[in-house]
Amino acid sequence: MYAIVDIETTGSRPTEDKITEIAIVLHDGQKVVDSFTSLINPGRSIPYEITQLTGITNEMVREAPRFHEVARRIVEFTEGKVFVAHNVRFDYSFLKSEFHSLGYNYQRKTLCTVRLSRKLLPGFPSYSLGKLCSSLKIPLTNRHRAYGDAEATSKLFDKILKLEKPHELIDLIDDEIKAQTLPPQIRAEQVMALPEETGVYYFHDAHGHVIYVGKSKNIKKRIVSHFAMDYKSRKSIEFKNSITDISYEVTGSELVALLLESDEIKRIKPKYNSAQKRTGGLYGIYQELDKNGYLHLYFDRIRVGDEPLVVLQNYQRAQGFLYRQVEKFNLCLKMCDLHKIKGPCFDFQLRRCKGACIGHESAEEYNARVQEAVNSFSFSKENFVIVGRGRSRGEKSVVCIEGGKYKGFGYFEEMDEQPSLAQIRGYIKPYAHNRDIQKIICGYLKANVSDHLIKYTLNEKNTEMSQ
Template identity: 55%
Template sequence: MYAIIDLETTGGQPAQDRITEIAIFIHDGEKVVDQYETLLNPGRSIPFFITQLTGITDDMVRDAPKFHEVARKVVEMTEGCVFVAHNVRFDYSFLKKEFADLGYNYSRKTLCTVRLSRSLMPGQPSYSLGKLCQNIGIPLNGRHRAAGDAAATAILFDRLLKISQQDEALRNPTISTADTLAAVDATAPSGRRPVTGAEDAVTTKQPSARKIKAVQEAIKTALLPANITPAKMSTLPHSAGVYYFHNEAGEVIYVGKSINIYKRILQHFAIDYKSRKSIEFKNSISDITWELTGSELVALLYESHEIKRLKPLYNRAQRRSVFPAGIFLRTDENGYKRLYYGRADDHAESHPLIALGNQYKAKGFLFHKVAKFNLCQKLCDLYKTAGSCFDYQVHRCNGACIGLEPADEYNARVEQAIESFTYEHGSFVVIGKGRSELEKTVVLVENGRYLGFAYVDETFSARNINDFKEVITRYNDNKDVQQIIRQYLRTKHKDKVKLFKTTTA
């Protein structure tokens, strides 16, 4: 059984918009056997542009039932049915959100007639419901009203079933001639019957809609973007690496990483999209490419690099590629270690302990560390005074600012603060899995600075850090990669970490 559903809503974001109308047509695989439609009171005003599109006004829904009043009806009608819609993710996401607000997990198998149409009727100039129905001669009365769109989708679905039955019959000689020709006649232009080559087939039972391969495939792939085929998905590797989503123009719109690219991309497509932008994102995906890394750490680092290089539209995090400010360290004439913030250009003689996006962020970062590790604001250049700092006056500073706290006690807390955002060791290399059994990866950090990574033969050996420096590809060091490496080294990874003595410039 199939529940063909169309909704009208107050907007395109399930997280904040509501349903104003619902129509359900129950199809048994041969014909529509039941239907239900109603306006719904969304509990909020309908935007003017939505009223212009649908014709549904606030007055029309004022006395209509609210969703919770029809929820049981929707559950009962669609129980055991495949949820069918044109661009199914939109309608399905809205219904799931409405049910979730009631504390109910609404879950159905889904089938998208956009995807099924692309598969069974390739070459159409458009697969939007209105233009597709116009091009193949399906009447669409009441466009952008739930009942009108659902009725047209039901006719389209019936047409697609017959096309798929025809295809099954041509592949399967046990299907009856009469049923085959009936299916063909139903899809052919009036007055013409295509030559099927099946007139001599052995007569037997017509395939049920449940067993039609195209329909089953459409159910399995309903969650995929319209332009991503099952064949494309089958090529995705089950290995670690970086993957790229491209739009129709071939532009990279998203970069991701995973230890299993295939499974991660399936997760992308399985989630419920709750905003217009997320729905647009999914619908924009027209191709997927990838680069294998073998190593999870290299995948994390390379993803960060590619996001900064390409600045994809749908990657919000890690897009910053310039880090002009940072936190620095010096020791004063009294032996106190002093953290301070500043522009990286102003301290060219020393590399920052951590690079940050601007001085405002660097100052805020340092204030946080001062509070967490009970450091002195004056010694961190956050409080300008000739005497004690403000924190000493309110008993939050132990008096390092006026020499009351011994330098070694104060410096121990400075080191704790530094350890919270720097590496445990100054110079080291992380040796991990490669892209094959004959390869391994190396990630190099020298004097607290990330230098890059390399793929090397499994027989590669190095006597000192310079041997590693000769084989790596150089990449920029910044706050994001520092955090990636620190967090990775704190996990239960299986990589080998080789330490080197910290050198001086």
């Protein structure tokens, strides 16, 4: 037995918006046997643009029951049945969210008529309910009203059921229910063939364009979890439905995966990635030595040719960043350009500053803490490589930093002797250094102890002196 469901809502976000109408059509696999429909008072105003789309007004739902008043009916009507809808994750996510607010865990097997249509009715230019029904000559009345859409979906479902032989159809539907968390155009075999290894993965749209880049220590597991999640907005459902292919690159090393993901997001600028699309910041953290031998940290707007210790997005973030260094490493407010007055800084009066601002603390002692702070968020001018897991047995990955700048990563065959920096340079593929990369490497070094860190000392001609 199938419960074919359609809902109308105040918006597209299941965690924030509410249901305004629901319709359920029961289908026994042969014909429609029952139905239920009701307007629902969402307990909030319906936006004008939603009313324009659905025709449901605030006056229409004012005397309608609240969701909790029809919840029991919905549970009973759908219990023991497969939950069917066109773009099922949207309707199902809204119902789960509404039931969750009542303290009830609503769980049903789900089936999507978009996925079934793409598989059994290939070649149509669009699989939206309206355009698909038009192509198949299925009558669709009261579009964007719950019962009208549920009735049309039931007729589409009925047509689909008659395309296959009964025993083949049962197997197909069972497979589709199992694969229901997958995007409509992704096959279960594709996901099953993914590697359970560390690397970077790419989601592509129908034109082959990369629309999302991610990384994981287990590519297959991460992608399965991606598809299994309840999508919280129409945009996220659109994202899932846009995925038509998956590609990946095994890296072996988690650090390399993090670095490659960051670079790929900046290079490709995928539609559904946002966190690392920016290519630079506005303010930098700098250090300078004053005439008395004290190291000063300060922030300023980045200019062409500058090489700041770290890049931050705006004035407020740069200022906040320095305040955190002062607190964490017991630095002087005045020496960090945060307290511009004559005499001791405010923290000295509270005994939080040791007096570098008035010469009470030696430059040597103060500078040691400044260097500790700098080391926590930058590489300074260090030259080192991080050697980790490769993509196969006997191979090693290597990430190279020279002069405090990330140079790139690569791979080499495991050897008995420690590789020279000159050899390392020959292994790596060059990549750009930026704030996100620096943050990734610093964070990784703090958290990871399994990779091998090799430091190099260079002379003035930038040739290796010792290891």
